[in-house]
Every structure is written in C-alpha cells, then in structure tokens.
Amino acid sequence: MRIETICTGDELLTGLTSDTNSRFFQEALLDRTGLTVRRGAVVGDDRQDIIDAIDLAVSRADVVLVSGGLGPTSDDLTAECAASAAGVPLVQSEEALRHIEERFKARGIVLSDNNRRQALVPRGAEVVLNTEGSAPMFIQSRGGCVLFFVPGVPREYRYLVGEHVVPRIAARKVTTEVRKLALLKTVGLPESHLDERVRPLAAKYPQVLFGFRTHPPENHLKLLATGATEAEANELLERVVAEARVVLGPTCFGRDAQTLPGVVLARLEERKEFLALAESCTGGMMAEQLTSQPGASESFYGCACTYREEAKTKWAGVPEGLLAQFGAVSSESAEAMARGVRESTGVQWAVSTTGWAGPGGGDAENAVGTVYIGIAGPSGVTVHKHRFHGDRERVRSFASATALDLLRKQLQG
Amino acid sequence: MRIETICTGDELLTGLTSDTNSRFFQEALLDRTGLTVRRGAVVGDDRQDIIDAIDLAVSRADVVLVSGGLGPTSDDLTAECAASAAGVPLVQSEEALRHIEERFKARGIVLSDNNRRQALVPRGAEVVLNTEGSAPMFIQSRGGCVLFFVPGVPREYRYLVGEHVVPRIAARKVTTEVRKLALLKTVGLPESHLDERVRPLAAKYPQVLFGFRTHPPENHLKLLATGATEAEANELLERVVAEARVVLGPTCFGRDAQTLPGVVLARLEERKEFLALAESCTGGMMAEQLTSQPGASESFYGCACTYREEAKTKWAGVPEGLLAQFGAVSSESAEAMARGVRESTGVQWAVSTTGWAGPGGGDAENAVGTVYIGIAGPSGVTVHKHRFHGDRERVRSFASATALDLLRKQLQG
Numbered sequence: 001m002r003i004e005t006i007c008t009g010d011e012l013l014t015g016l017t018s019d020t021n022s023r024f025f026q027e028a029l030l031d032r033t034g035l036t037v038r039r040g041a042v043v044g045d046d047r048q049d050i051i052d053a054i055d056l057a058v059s060r061a062d063v064v065l066v067s068g069g070l071g072p073t074s075d076d077l078t079a080e081c082a083a084s085a086a087g088v089p090l091v092q093s094e095e096a097l098r099h100i101e102e103r104f105k106a107r108g109i110v111l112s113d114n115n116r117r118q119a120l121v122p123r124g125a126e127v128v129l130n131t132e133g134s135a136p137m138f139i140q141s142r143g144g145c146v147l148f149f150v151p152g153v154p155r156e157y158r159y160l161v162g163e164h165v166v167p168r169i170a171a172r173k174v175t176t177e178v179r180k181l182a183l184l185k186t187v188g189l190p191e192s193h194l195d196e197r198v199r200p201l202a203a204k205y206p207q208v209l210f211g212f213r214t215h216p217p218e219n220h221l222k223l224l225a226t227g228a229t230e231a232e233a234n235e236l237l238e239r240v241v242a243e244a245r246v247v248l249g250p251t252c253f254g255r256d257a258q259t260l261p262g263v264v265l266a267r268l269e270e271r272k273e274f275l276a277l278a279e280s281c282t283g284g285m286m287a288e289q290l291t292s293q294p295g296a297s298e299s300f301y302g303c304a305c306t307y308r309e310e311a312k313t314k315w316a317g318v319p320e321g322l323l324a325q326f327g328a329v330s331s332e333s334a335e336a337m338a339r340g341v342r343e344s345t346g347v348q349w350a351v352s353t354t355g356w357a358g359p360g361g362g363d364a365e366n367a368v369g370t371v372y373i374g375i376a377g378p379s380g381v382t383v384h385k386h387r388f389h390g391d392r393e394r395v396r397s398f399a400s401a402t403a404l405d406l407l408r409k410q411l412q413g
Numbered sequence: 414m415r416i417e418t419i420c421t422g423d424e425l426l427t428g429l430t431s432d433t434n435s436r437f438f439q440e441a442l443l444d445r446t447g448l449t450v451r452r453g454a455v456v457g458d459d460r461q462d463i464i465d466a467i468d469l470a471v472s473r474a475d476v477v478l479v480s481g482g483l484g485p486t487s488d489d490l491t492a493e494c495a496a497s498a499a500g501v502p503l504v505q506s507e508e509a510l511r512h513i514e515e516r517f518k519a520r521g522i523v524l525s526d527n528n529r530r531q532a533l534v535p536r537g538a539e540v541v542l543n544t545e546g547s548a549p550m551f552i553q554s555r556g557g558c559v560l561f562f563v564p565g566v567p568r569e570y571r572y573l574v575g576e577h578v579v580p581r582i583a584a585r586k587v588t589t590e591v592r593k594l595a596l597l598k599t600v601g602l603p604e605s606h607l608d609e610r611v612r613p614l615a616a617k618y619p620q621v622l623f624g625f626r627t628h629p630p631e632n633h634l635k636l637l638a639t640g641a642t643e644a645e646a647n648e649l650l651e652r653v654v655a656e657a658r659v660v661l662g663p664t665c666f667g668r669d670a671q672t673l674p675g676v677v678l679a680r681l682e683e684r685k686e687f688l689a690l691a692e693s694c695t696g697g698m699m700a701e702q703l704t705s706q707p708g709a710s711e712s713f714y715g716c717a718c719t720y721r722e723e724a725k726t727k728w729a730g731v732p733e734g735l736l737a738q739f740g741a742v743s744s745e746s747a748e749a750m751a752r753g754v755r756e757s758t759g760v761q762w763a764v765s766t767t768g769w770a771g772p773g774g775g776d777a778e779n780a781v782g783t784v785y786i787g788i789a790g791p792s793g794v795t796v797h798k799h800r801f802h803g804d805r806e807r808v809r810s811f812a813s814a815t816a817l818d819l820l821r822k823q824l825q826g
Contacts, residue, residue, distance in 0.1 A: 010449075012453070013439060013449055013450045013451070013452075013453065014439055014440075014443055014449050014450075015436050015437075015438075015439035015440030015441075015442075015443055016436075016624075016626070017436070018431055018432065018433045018435070018436045019431065019432065020431045022431070022455075023428050023429075023430070023431045024428075025428075026426055026427055026428035027427075027428030028428075029428075030427055030428055031428075036423075036426055036427050036457075037426045037427075038426070038457065038462070039426075039454065039455065039456050039457075039462060039466075040425070040426065040453075040454065040455035040456075041452065041453065041454055041455075042435075042452065042453035042454075042455075043452050043453075044449075044451065044452075049451070049452065053452075181427070183429075190522060191484060191485060191486060192485040192486065192525050192527040192528050193525070194486075195485065195486040195487065195527060196525060196527065199487075202487075209423075210487075210488075211423055211424070211458070211488055212484070212486045212488065213424050213429060213430070214484070214566055216566070216568070222423075222424070222429070224427075274721075276724075277718075279697075279700075282704075283700055283701055283703070283704025283705070283709070284692075284697030284698070284699070284700030284701040284704060284716055284718060285697070285701045286697070287692075287696055287697030287700070287701075287718045287720075288696055288697040288698045288700075288701045290696070291695075291696025291697060291718075291720060291809075292696070292805070292806065292809070294771075294772055294773060294805060295773070296696070296720065297720055297721060300720050300721075301720060301721045301723070301724055302717070302718050302719050302720040302721055302724035302728065303697055303716070303717075303718035303720070304715070304716075304717060304718070304728060305690075305697060305700045305704075305715050305716035305717075305718060306715050307700075307704060307709065307710055307713050307714060307715040307716070308687075308710060308713075308714045308715055310714065310758070311689075311714055311715030311758070314757070314758065315715065315717065315728055344727070345723070345724070345727065358707070359707055360707060360708070387520075387521075389519065389520055390545070390568075392705070392707060393705065394568070396704075396705070
C-alpha cells in the first residue's frame with residue numbers, strides 16, 4: 001500500500017514551525033499496521049500548489065493524508081482545493097453544521113459566517129465529526145485512491161488520525177504482513193564502523209532492513225523486520241537483535257526508548273548504589289542529563305560542578321598544591337576530583353571531568369578538546385584521557401556521553 | 414525565485430524523527446534574503462523515489478536544497494541519485510578525499526572504504542568542503558536550476574546552509590532592496606501579551622515586518638526592516654528597535670545572538686563579581702547553560718547540584734533540622750541553600766532552586782510544578798515562589814530561565 005502525506009500551511013515554509021504531526025501519523029501507522037509512509041509533501045496556502053500536490057499524490061498513491069487548511073479563515077483553502085481537484089462542488093454537510101452550532105452554543109460564542117464555512121465539504125465525501133474541534137474530517141475516494149483530510153491543529157490531528165485514519169488504513173490492508181522495529185544504541189562507535197560491523201548480519205538476513213541514525217554523540221542501528229504474522233515478525237526481529245547485540249558487544253548501551261542516563265541510573269538502582277559527580281569542563285551537563293530522568297534521586301546524590309579551581313578544592317577536596325603542580329586539566333586532577341567527591345559524600349561511585357572545551361585554552365600537552373575522565377568505584381580510581389573534536393558544545397556533549405558510558409561499562413562489569 | 418527542498422531519509426517517514434532542518438533554512442532564507450520556500454518534499458532511502466523527487470523539483474524550481482543521504486553507509490544514496498538524475502557518472506573529488514583523510518588522521522581513526530565513498534560526487538558538480546563533517550556539500554546546475562546537496566546531520570546542515578547555501582541564493586537575487594533583521598528576546602512574557610504590547614508600534618511602522626517566535630521558555634520579537642539602501646534599512650530598524658525596547662522594558666533581556674546566560678555572565682564580569690549556584694530541581698541545567706558560554710570561568714564559581722537532602726547539607730550548608738521542619742521544597746530551604754552557598758564560597762551572588770519537577774512528588778501546599786528560587790546578594794536573600802505547567806523538562810527549563818532572569822534584573826539594578 002503506497003501511502004503519502006501532504007501538509008499545507010505557509011507557517012511550515014517560512015520558518016515559523018516544523019511539521020511534527022507527520023511523525024505522529026508515521027509512528028501510529030507503523031505500530032498498528034506495520035506500514036510506512038512512502039513520501040511527504042509540504043505546500044503553502046496556495047490554491048494551485050495544493051491542487052497540484054493532491055493530483056500528483058492521487059496519481060501514484062493508494063492512500064493520501066492531507067492536513068491543515070480546514071480552519072475558518074480566508075487562507076484555509078484545503079476543502080475548496082479538494083473539491084476542485086476532484087471536479088465536484090462544495091456542499092454543506094448538515095451534520096457538520098449541527099456539530100459546529102452545538103459546539104459554539106456550548107461555549108457561548110456567536111457563530112460567524114466564517115465558522116459556517118467549515119461545514120462545507122466536497123460533494124460525495126464522507127464526513128467524520130471532530131470531537132476536538134469544529135472542522136470535520138472528510139474522506140474522498142478517487143479511483144483506487146482514498147484521501148483523508150484532517151485539520152492541522154495538533155490536538156485535533158492526533159485525535160482524528162489516531163482514532164479514525166489509522167484504523168481505516170489498517171482495515172484496508174490486504175496483506176497481513178507485519179513489520180516490527182528495533183533501535184540499538186551505541187556511543188563512541190563511528191557510523192561507518194557500525195555499518196561495517198553489522199554488514200555480515202545484514203547479508204545474512206535480507207528480509208530485515210538495516211538502517212543507521214546519527215544522533216551525536218550517539219549512533220543508532222535501526223532494524224525493521226517483516227513477517228507474515230505478528231509472532232513471525234517478532235521472532236525474526238528478536239533473533240537479529242540478539243545477534244546484533246553480540247556483534248556490537250558492550251558498545252550497545254540500550255534499545256528503543258532507553259537512554260544512556262536512564263540505563264546508568266537503572267544499573268545503579270539495581271545495585272542499590274549511589275553516584276556523585278565532580279564536573280569541570282562539562283559544567284553540569286551530566287547532572288542535567290541524569291536529573292532529566294524521573295526518579296533520579298533514587299541513585300543520584302548530586303554533583304559538584306567545580307568550575308573554578310577554588311571549587312575543586314572546596315567541594316571535591318582537591319589539594320591546592322596538586323592543582324598548582326599538575327594544573328586543573330590533568331590526570332592527577334581528574335583522579336583527585338573523583339576520589340575526593342566519592343570519599344566526602346560516602347557514595348559508591350563518583351565520576352569527574354576536567355578538560356579544555358574550547359575555543360580558548362589548551363597547552364602543548366593538552367590541546368583544546370582534551371578531557372580527562374575519572375571513575376572512582378569500590379575497587380579504586382581509573383582515569384581516561386580523551387581528545388574530542390569540534391566546537392565547545394560538541395566537546396562537552398561527547399565528554400559527558402563518554403564519561404557516562406565508561407561508568408555504565410564498569411557497572412555492568 | 415522558486416525554491417524547493419527535498420529531505421531524504423527513512424527516519425523521516427517512519428516516525429523516528431521530525432525534519433527540523435528545513436525550518437533552519439527557511440528562517441535563514443527569510444531573514445537574509447526575504448525569500449520563502451515554495452514546496453518541500455520528504456522521501457525515504459529509495460533510489461527511484463529520490464531520483465523522481467529531484468527530477469520533479471528541477472522541472473519547476475530555480476533552486477533546490479537536497480539534504481540527507483550523504484553519509485558513509487550503504488543506505489546513503491543521494492550522491493548516486495544526483496548523478497543518475499543528471500545522467501552523469503560519480504567521480505572522486507580529490508579535494509574532498511584529502512579533507513576526509515586529514516580529518517580521520519587528526520582523530521586517529523582508520524579510514525574505511527565507506528568513508529572514501531563520501532568523496533564521490535556527480536561529474537561537473539562544484540564541491541564545497543564541510544569543516545563540520547566528512548561528507549562535502551556539492552552543487553549541480555541543471556538548465557536554469559541550481560541544486561545544493563548537503564548532509565542531514567543538523568550541525569553540518571546548519572553550517573553549510575548558513576555559510577554557503579543561503580549566501581549563494583542571496584547573491585542570485587536580482588533586486589537591490591536591503592532587509593535588516595533584529596530579534597528582541599524576552600522571558601516570562603506570553604506570546605499574546607508580547608503581541609498586544611507591540612501592536613501600536615506595528616501599526617505605526619507598516620514598512621517593518623513584526624513577527625513572533627516562540628522558543629520556550631523565551632519569546633522573541635522579530636523585526637524585519639526593508640530599505641532601498643543598507644543605511645536606510647539600518648536606520649529604520651534601529652529606530653523601531655529603540656521604541657520596542659521602551660515598550661518591552663526590563664522583560665527584554667537581549668538582542669540577536671545574545672543569550673540569557675551570556676547576558677548574566679557579562680553583567681557579572683562588568684561588576685567584577687562572582688556567582689555560585691545551588692541547584693536541586695533544575696539539576697545542573699543553569700550550570701550547564703552558563704558554562705556553555707566560552708569564558709564562563711571569569712565570573713562563574715561553580716554549582717552545588719544538591720539533589721539528595723544530604724547534599725543540601727554537605728555542599729550548601731542547609732541545617733538538617735531545617736529540612737526536617739520545612740521540607741526540601743520550601744521557601745526556607747531555598748533561602749538557606751542560596752545563603753549557604755554564597756557564604757561558604759565567598760562569592761557576591763548565589764542562586765538556588767528547589768521544587769517539584771514532576772511527574773511524581775508534590776503535596777497539598779506545593780503542587781507539581783512549584784519551584785522556589787532563592788537569590789542571595791550583597792543586600793540579602795529574596796525567595797520567589799513560582800508554579801510552572803507542563804512536563805518535567807518544561808518545568809525545569811522554565812525554572813532555570815526564570816531564576817537566571819531574576820538574577821539578571823537584580824544585577825541590572
């Protein structure tokens with residue numbers, strides 16, 4: 001089944017907003033039918049452009065979802081264009097008009113002529129009332145193609161697409177083929193290396209689609225398995241996931257909705273252990289990421305963001321003499337920070353970062369991008385020296401992810 | 414000038430991610446040239462679909478921006494499709510290959526055959542090196558149409574589109590009219606109120622385009638002035654900016670590239686004063702934002718991210734009895750945290766946050782979303798109680814911005 005989407009609205013072409021509706025449809029469609037969208041189009045509030053987009057989609061698709069342009073104002077042109085493209089007039093839907101009148105009455109708002117316009121639909125179209133708004137959804141059949149027209153207001157879009165469009169597409173599905181998706185997430189493995197590692201597996205399982213997604217500092221492997229039944233697709237997917245996990249080894253930190261800070265916190269909670277941080281160059285980024293997870297306080301003690309040298313001494317117990325001797329960006333300093341925070345807070349684990357995030361700083365031994373990461377645990381302190389590339393934000397985000405990932409590996413033994 | 418965009422990538426059609434790149438292009442294009450995009454297309458990683466989309470765009474547009482599919486993996490097909498669509502072979506760009514080799518050498522990573530593939534471009538295309546990544550941008554001319562091909566990785570996309578694509582489109586523009594843009598930034602003022610406040614000004618200056626941009630927790634006023642010359646556009650813009658600043662008063666924290674943490678740090682540096690933080694519910698977010706600014710160490714001491722109660726006592730000197738009596742989410746606790754961190758570090762200013770970010774927590778007196786913000790300065794400590802709405806991330810980001818903005822207002826007297 002070839003499925004296309006058309007989003008209408010000047011605001012989608014002038015930098016005012018991004019189309020986030022389509023993702024909702026795509027996700028619901030994949031989850032509930034295993035189908036994917038073939039193509040998407042975005043057009044402005046222009047009669048001819050909307051008609052052209054509809055005609056083109058009808059010429060090559062089985063299902064078209066058109067969103068936006070069903071509001072009450074003069075730049076809402078979609079119903080009119082749907083009628084024109086099909087060569088039929090607009091007619092008033094009595095049930096849609098009644099719905100609009102009742103809605104306005106309930107809110108005590110006077111109905112304007114503009115609002116009445118929202119009850120006009122192309123002749124022959126099926127009307128589906130919209131309990132979340134005044135504009136109805138309507139459905140046209142043109143040859144072998146079905147077109148669904150829904151408002152672009154996210155709340156209305158989600159209701160109509162979730163409750164009416166996707167179930168109707170599911171009902172039209174002839175094939176019983178089912179698709180199941182998994183994401184395996186890695187940190188520290190370049191995309192090209194990820195591809196090379198899993199290539200033999202991709203060759204072994206041609207019925208599974210292998211894809212890659214770069215989400216710096218993470219790289220994700222996307223696996224889409226197809227089967228005749230739900231059970232078959234699941235079984236195939238899980239087999240490939242298991243083999244891919246073997247190939248990826250410990251570089252794979254999680255799957256699907258799992259996040260790196262979430263996995264770190266979960267491991268700590270399982271072990272009933274606590275973590276404290278001493279962040280210098282990452283400046284609170286690890287703490288922010290960990291505390292973005294609900295329930296972080298079950299295993300996160302807190303963070304000493306020791307930006308100035310005095311703070312390293314005060315909160316992380318780093319001796320002034322050590323900073324003077326080795327400098328704040330040094331293996332010795334990272335070690336002392338991790339050890340100091342661990343000992344003074346009494347937690348089981350502490351992680352420290354100190355480095356040159358740029359653009360200024362750096363010296364002969366430690367160029368900009370150099371970051372020392374200290375991991376203090378029950379069996380001692382280890383320090384890892386890394387060199388990251390790119391601008392300040394990139395160095396900081398790679399340093400944070402690398403530090404959390406080093407801790408994760410130690411927690412997983 | 415008819416401008417179209419084509420975004421490629423299965424992830425844009427399967428619910429994995431939304432296209433947010435296009436909005437960056439649209440905004441930069443409008444701001445710097447006054448032009449808008451006519452149509453957008455989204456296609457998956459499918460050879461024929463990509464070629465069809467390119468051919469269709471070439472048949473009706475003057476400029477086409479194609480993004481995505483230039484990575485090193487086997488599902489990166491765009492260069493190959495660009496060559497096919499134009500009927501030319503792929504050839505190796507020596508300068509692109511050199512760039513890739515140098516990049517990998519600098520990082521100490523072994524170059525794979527996949528990476529070398531990224532140096533292949535359609536014969537006759539102009540190559541623009543990408544300082545943010547390995548895949549080059551390339552430019553094709555087909556008849557009267559110019560096609561720009563850029564990677565989809567947001568950082569690389571933004572660099573190439575901002576520095577190379579938009580300036581080249583601007584250079585192709587025939588008109589000599591000059592447009593100048595200013596952004597005035599506010600925190601804590603709803604978009605509708607911002608609109609109402611500046612409406613009389615918009616009526617007074619019809620030759621200036623007034624727009625609004627919501628960047629939660631900030632709202633920005635966008636002013637676009639048009640003039641026959643650079644001087645005329647500038648003069649008009651500065652006049653409106655000055656009047657808008659009067660209307661907005663102290664709610665306007667900055668202009669154009671200025672950021673809230675950047676303004677706070679600049680005020681501190683002018684006063685030769687230091688800031689320390691005690692963050693609980695914001696969990697390091699303020700520290701992360703402040704330290705994202707280069708040179709933050711000139712006025713930022715550090716942050717005690719006191720997530721557990723023990724950390725509030727240890728790092729911020731909050732008496733255990735006080736926490737037991739009033740609870741961690743209380744005016745008393747916020748006050749003690751700010752005062753404690755200020756006194757123990759010896760800085761002039763300290764800011765604290767404590768609250769319920771959700772989804773769990775909250776009590777009869779302090780519902781989820783309640784945040785206490787403490788500001789300790791040379792003339793004492795003030796505590797501000799706020800109630801934010803929305804999910805955990807929204808509560809945390811609004812609390813961080815509100816706290817920094819309260820400090821900014823105190824610093825500006």
